Amino acid sequence: MTDREGRIGTAGEFALIEELFHRDRSRPADVHAGIGDDAALLAHGGDADWVAAVDTVEEGVHALPGGDAAALGWKAVAVNVSDLAAMGARPRHALLAASLPKDLARERAGLLADGLQEALETWGIALVGGDTVATPGPLALSLTLLGRVAPERALRRDGARPGETVYVTGTLGDAAAGLELLRDPPADWLPAYDLLVERHLRPRPPLAYGQGIAGVASAAIDVSDGLLADLRHLASASGVGLELDTARLPLSAPMGEWSWATGRDPLPLALSGGEDFELVFAAGEEAFEGIHRAKYEADTRFTPIGRVVAERPGEVFGAGVPGESGGYDHFPAEERDGA
Amino acid sequence: MTDREGRIGTAGEFALIEELFHRDRSRPADVHAGIGDDAALLAHGGDADWVAAVDTVEEGVHALPGGDAAALGWKAVAVNVSDLAAMGARPRHALLAASLPKDLARERAGLLADGLQEALETWGIALVGGDTVATPGPLALSLTLLGRVAPERALRRDGARPGETVYVTGTLGDAAAGLELLRDPPADWLPAYDLLVERHLRPRPPLAYGQGIAGVASAAIDVSDGLLADLRHLASASGVGLELDTARLPLSAPMGEWSWATGRDPLPLALSGGEDFELVFAAGEEAFEGIHRAKYEADTRFTPIGRVVAERPGEVFGAGVPGESGGYDHFPAEERDGA
Numbered sequence: 001m002t003d004r005e006g007r008i009g010t011a012g013e014f015a016l017i018e019e020l021f022h023r024d025r026s027r028p029a030d031v032h033a034g035i036g037d038d039a040a041l042l043a044h045g046g047d048a049d050w051v052a053a054v055d056t057v058e059e060g061v062h063a064l065p066g067g068d069a070a071a072l073g074w075k076a077v078a079v080n081v082s083d084l085a086a087m088g089a090r091p092r093h094a095l096l097a098a099s100l101p102k103d104l105a106r107e108r109a110g111l112l113a114d115g116l117q118e119a120l121e122t123w124g125i126a127l128v129g130g131d132t133v134a135t136p137g138p139l140a141l142s143l144t145l146l147g148r149v150a151p152e153r154a155l156r157r158d159g160a161r162p163g164e165t166v167y168v169t170g171t172l173g174d175a176a177a178g179l180e181l182l183r184d185p186p187a188d189w190l191p192a193y194d195l196l197v198e199r200h201l202r203p204r205p206p207l208a209y210g211q212g213i214a215g216v217a218s219a220a221i222d223v224s225d226g227l228l229a230d231l232r233h234l235a236s237a238s239g240v241g242l243e244l245d246t247a248r249l250p251l252s253a254p255m256g257e258w259s260w261a262t263g264r265d266p267l268p269l270a271l272s273g274g275e276d277f278e279l280v281f282a283a284g285e286e287a288f289e290g291i292h293r294a295k296y297e298a299d300t301r302f303t304p305i306g307r308v309v310a311e312r313p314g315e316v317f318g319a320g321v322p323g324e325s326g327g328y329d330h331f332p333a334e335e336r337d338g339a
Numbered sequence: 340m341t342d343r344e345g346r347i348g349t350a351g352e353f354a355l356i357e358e359l360f361h362r363d364r365s366r367p368a369d370v371h372a373g374i375g376d377d378a379a380l381l382a383h384g385g386d387a388d389w390v391a392a393v394d395t396v397e398e399g400v401h402a403l404p405g406g407d408a409a410a411l412g413w414k415a416v417a418v419n420v421s422d423l424a425a426m427g428a429r430p431r432h433a434l435l436a437a438s439l440p441k442d443l444a445r446e447r448a449g450l451l452a453d454g455l456q457e458a459l460e461t462w463g464i465a466l467v468g469g470d471t472v473a474t475p476g477p478l479a480l481s482l483t484l485l486g487r488v489a490p491e492r493a494l495r496r497d498g499a500r501p502g503e504t505v506y507v508t509g510t511l512g513d514a515a516a517g518l519e520l521l522r523d524p525p526a527d528w529l530p531a532y533d534l535l536v537e538r539h540l541r542p543r544p545p546l547a548y549g550q551g552i553a554g555v556a557s558a559a560i561d562v563s564d565g566l567l568a569d570l571r572h573l574a575s576a577s578g579v580g581l582e583l584d585t586a587r588l589p590l591s592a593p594m595g596e597w598s599w600a601t602g603r604d605p606l607p608l609a610l611s612g613g614e615d616f617e618l619v620f621a622a623g624e625e626a627f628e629g630i631h632r633a634k635y636e637a638d639t640r641f642t643p644i645g646r647v648v649a650e651r652p653g654e655v656f657g658a659g660v661p662g663e664s665g666g667y668d669h670f671p672a673e674e675r676d677g678a
Contacts, residue, residue, distance in 0.1 A: 020452035021435060021469060028465050030431065040467035042432055042485070046384035054434040054483060056472045092369065093381055095393040096360060097436065097481035113359035126367050128379035130360060133395045137476015142436035144393060144483040146381070 036237065037157050038086040038222055041149070048148040053083035058140040062275075063201075064182055065138070069108040071201035072141065073115025079224065080145035081123050082205035082277040086222035087156070088214025089149035091207070094120065095129040097142040102134045112139075123207060153215035157237035160219040160282035166242055166306040167291070169206045169278045171252040172227055173266050174199040176273025181258075190261060192254035203277040209302075210279055212294025213287075220281035226272035230280060231316045238282075241312035246271070246320030250303040267320065282308050375576065376496050377425040377561055380488070387487040392422035397479040401614075402540075403521055404477070408447040410540035411480065412454025418563065419484035420462050421544035421616040425561035426495070427553025428488035430546070433459065434468040436481040441473045451478075462546060492554030496576035499558040499621035505581055505645040506630070508545045508617045510591040511566055512605050513538040515612025520597075529600060531593035542616040548641075549618055551633025552626075559620035565611035569619060570655045577621075580651035585610070585659030589642040606659065621647050 022035045032041035032049055039053035057076045059065050077094065084091045096116070100109065120127060125145070160166075178200030181193050205222065213220070221234045227249070235242045249270045251259075259266045279302075283291050295302060306318065361374045371380035371388055378392035396415045398404050416433065423430050435455070439448065459466060464484070499505075517539030520532050544561065552559070560573045566588070574581045588609045590598075598605045618641075622630050634641060645657065 020448055021437060021455065021471070022466060023452060023456055024459070024466065026465075028431075031465055031467055034465065034467040035469065040432065040434070042467065044383050044385050044387075044389065044487075048383075050383065050389060050485075052432070052434055052468055052483075052485065054436050054468055054481075055470045056436045056438065056481075058438070058472050058474060060475060061472055092367075093379065093391070095379070095391055095483050097393050097395045097483075098360060099395065099397070099438070099476070099479060109359055113362060116360065117362055120363070126365075126370055126373065127361060127363065128370055128373040128381065129391055129393055130374065131394045131481070132360070133397050133400055133479070135397060135476055135479070136399065137438070137474055137479070140438060140472070140474070140476070140479075142393075142395075142470070142481040144391075144434050144436075146389075146391065146485075148383075 032151055033154070033156060038083040039089065041087070041151060041154055043151065047150060049151045049154065051084055051087050051089040051147045051149050052144065053080050054142060054144040055079045055083065056140055056142040059138045067182070068201055069111035070115030072139065073112040074119040074202050076116060076141035076143045077119035077123065077125065078203045078205060078277065080143050081207055082203065082222040082224060084145060084147045085205045085207040085210030086220050086279055087149055087154050088210050088220070089147040089154070090211060091123050091125050091145050091147040093128045093146040094125050095144045096127060097130065098132045099135040099137065099140040100132060101139055102136065104139065149214060155210065155214055155217060155220035155281065157219055157221050157234050160234060160238035160240050160308045161284065162240055162308050162310040164218060164282045164284045164308040165304050166280065166282050166308060167302045168223065168227070168250065168280045168305050169209055169300050169302045170276070171250045171255065172223070172276050172278065173269035173273045174252050174255055175203065175275040176269040177255055177258050188261070190257055192257040195254045196258060200275065203275065205277045206279055206298065206300045208298035209294055209300035212298045213281060213291055216287050216290035216294065217281040217283045218287070220279055223276040223278045223280055224274065226274040227276070227280070228271050228316055228321065232314070234280065235316055236314040239313045241309045242306055242316045243309050244306040244316055244318040244321055246318060248303060248305050271322070371490055372493070372495060377422040378428065380490060380493055382490065386489060388490045388493065390423055390426050390428040390486045390488050391483065392419050393481060393483040394418045394422065395479055395481040398477045406521070407540055408450035409454030411478065412451040413458040413541050415455060415480035415482045416458035416462065416464065417542045417544060417616065419482050420546055421542070421561040421563060423484060423486045424544045424546040424549030425559050425618055426488055426493050427549050427559070428486040428493070429550060430462055430464050430484050430486040432467045432485040433464050434483045435466060437469065437471045438474040438476065438479040439471060440478055441475065443478065488553060494549065494553055494556055494559035494620065496558055496560050496573050499573060499577035499579050499647045500623070501579055501647050501649040503557060503621045503623045503647040504643050505619065505621050505647060506641045507562065507566070507589065507619045507644050508548055508639050508641045509615070510589045510594065511562070511615050511617065512608035512612045513591050513594055514542065514614040515608040516594055516597050525601070527600070529596055531596040534591070534593045535597060539614065542614065544616045545618055545637065545639045547637035548633055548639035551637050552620060552630055555626050555629035555633065556620040556622045557626070559618055562615040562617045562619055563613065565613040566615070566619065567610050567655055567660065571653070573619065574655055575653040578652045580648045581645055581655045582648050583645040583655055583657040583660055585657060587642060587644050610661070
């Protein structure tokens, strides 16, 4: 798993590191879910569990160096809100570990704090603790988000059952197209591109919808590593196969314009672009009314994209799915490997 | 607060950054304590609060580059255990955000995980979540530690009252001497130096003692930034003055040998060396039995080092206290500025 010098550093190797750091798989009685779901569920004796997730955003990995500092602050909150949305939880408190470059300009620091504050207010989160370190490395924000959910309503990865339908909220691939546009801006900039860039810079996870389908859907995960990779996590955890109908993947109108103008196929971005921060969930017939009521209450669209089957457990397959296995190898998520 | 190029980066400037990130001082009803104490106290409706703290350890800031990787893993846990000890809390769960250099050797990664695991087991903590990022910067571990404490027993910074005595556990300055020894190892290495180095590499906060004086002592803080700086935090939060008797500061026998062999005055290290991870607390006459019973139960020594007075609120003074104010300027804690 390591190169000839014994170094780590590519996507596959980071799975090894995750393994190293998560060695002890024993789970105390007050941990209802831990490593291996979007967030941990921690019992406390009340009528709700605490839900806890941590994610880091780093310049050069999750954002372009020298880019929009306010967006980075926003994103540090949003990526964790996405994890809590995927548990059906309500976010409450955040702790921030900020690694700030020694030569960080005062103005950028202010913008960073603006974006952070804006996101905290948007989702009603109180910042209750933090630590700041001056670093010779890049700007990085590690945010721990705590929230609450009734344990019997929590959405987990391991609940999908054969016969159920797989759904995804919103549209796919927009953030990946936005990142490409920022990296290599075309001379002809279409108005539609602004929305794609915004989806990369300021993701808005469907938190209200996640809460709406808590106790209704049978399993859920957020789309952060890319649809295929995240579907595979859900398939593994539930011990089922997922048959994907790639023709039904929801694309946005701006994505259509981008595809038309650049001559690019949007499907790879929709399948593996990553950072969509939408929700994928499984639900049976009996959940029909619940998932539709939540849709209207939360004003969030969703689309059926496949079905849960008993065959090929842990796999995602179907026409248009590259290789029909090991999408990680085809589209390595590199450097982004969360628990 | 910024230099001519508008950059940030020294100790004082980081106070500004803390300010930027902790802009919203409003406190929701379920936050019993937040920014400004060692850890946040979060109500949940049960008979105990959740306690949450986050701290980052980074190579080059909190440890020498290329040093003992197992010690760094240990320290990431220990620095947070120290915060929970200062609240009188019991640690339960941890979330880890690891920034790993791309060229991190496989063996060092394994050692890092060893040290982390050893510390988690030592204090009975379950790792329940994490995130790993490959970074072009230095190795850094941000750990969020969650624990529990009965809210009426929680040790806070703001409870010290005039007439009480100020105590400190263990001995002071050892870790700072250990760091100096590692940075510039003397040709004549005394056996006593091993203990000083160990105190820098693998701090062991007096967790059991902190729990023992919960509900007994009137205020507490952990000694992480240096005794003077942390006493000042306590004095400010409590709105009292602290009269320090520097002649009574507890020093270890190895520190005595280091001082004798190097001709160095140990007092500056004991006052401002930092990273002692001991507890400073205030207690009145009525707490005498409680703090002594806890001493025997937890096998932890403590020493009276001063008294709480109504005069000069927010200040720490007394013979041997440098400048009698602004110790931060004399011994800048640089790059270490936690909440």
